[in-house]
Amino acid sequence: MSDAMRDLRLPQELCEAAEQRFGKRFGKFEDFLVYVLQRLVSEDAEQMDQDEQRIIEDRLKDLGYI
Secondary structure (H helix, E strand, C coil), X not given: CCCCCCCCCCCHHHHHHHHXXXXXXXXXXXXXXXXXXXXXXXXXXXXXXXXXXXXXXXXXXXXXXX
């Protein structure tokens, strides 16, 4: 994977909510976003059953990403 980075603009309230909820596990909000996006675009995501994918999509909707 390339070390090149992009800047994103996200609602502050959303970022703070995700940091409060997942901060202990991921440390930084950026680490959480990288993890989620890597999971979604990996080949493993294609192999997840539909229930798992629905749960992930529901969580991302709750966080305002989709």
